[in-house]
Amino acid sequence: MQDERTGKRVLLAKPRGYCAGVDRAVITVEQALEKYGPPVYVRKEIVHNKHVVESLRERGAVFVEEVDEVPEGALVVFSAHGVAPAVHDQAAQRELRTIDATCPLVTKVHKEVNRFDREDYDILLIGHEGHEEVEGTAGEAPHRVQLVDTADDVQRVEVRDPSKVVWLSQTTLSVDETMDRVDQLKERFPQLSDPPSDDICYATQNRQVAVKAMAPECDLVLVVGSTNSSNSKRLVEVALQAGASASYLIDYPSDIDESWLEGVRTVGVTSGASVPDVLVMELLDWLAERGWAEVDEVTTANEKISFALPRELRKDLGKA
């Protein structure tokens, strides 16, 4: 439906927002605060969203960059993005109590690194330099993993035996760009092995598919998400590639420059995997106040995945 007088309408992507891994990580910190009381230390942002981090901070979570900032013997939660074994070792040296909220789909990639390391492969990890997930994954076998971020990296990497080389990836990349990078790698290494299963997770893929479906009809696509959220940034890129005239990443409606709306009839709305839906509802209210009150949902998948809480926490909650 659209406003018959002005033609203004909103297309709302589904699936959008919270994935199972983010939901689990946020509930982990909430339950830890309830069970043990503040402060609960969290290494890095538990998920890459400003609103989520601020709300947890108000409730007593203390976010640190590294475990050496955590007092000896205290409780620390590891974020959804995963950590390298060296971080577990540092935590053990400081006798910290740990709860590991690494998303099980990130853990799956860590296990693939371990397996290919054991089989003596060179591992080409496609991902963004400096991203926490990539640091954790590469840290499983730093002597075997080489990061491939840009096209230049494809030319730069060196392998010992071109018949024993595999590519793996960060979970939150653009599916299309990753396959471009794989094609480039296969030109250099024709015997390059594929991962045993998709590393780009279901949530990242589903949100990209939904954006692709609605973007060709949109004059503007607004993606709710923080600038350090990889999967949110990819949604902006996918929207533009799929035909949206413009697309921007925003944390809150106050980030919107009202000039973006000039001449716009159809606004597409979606959100990254670390974004609670309350932020999307605030955006819809903001748009309705400006004449975009008609909202049609564009559904490309129904997600039913959920993950159990980390074992350490389940045990203390009596749910093991």
Ligand code: SF4
């Ligand atoms: S985006 Fe994917 S890998 Fe990351 S936390 Fe969510 S489900 Fe897990």
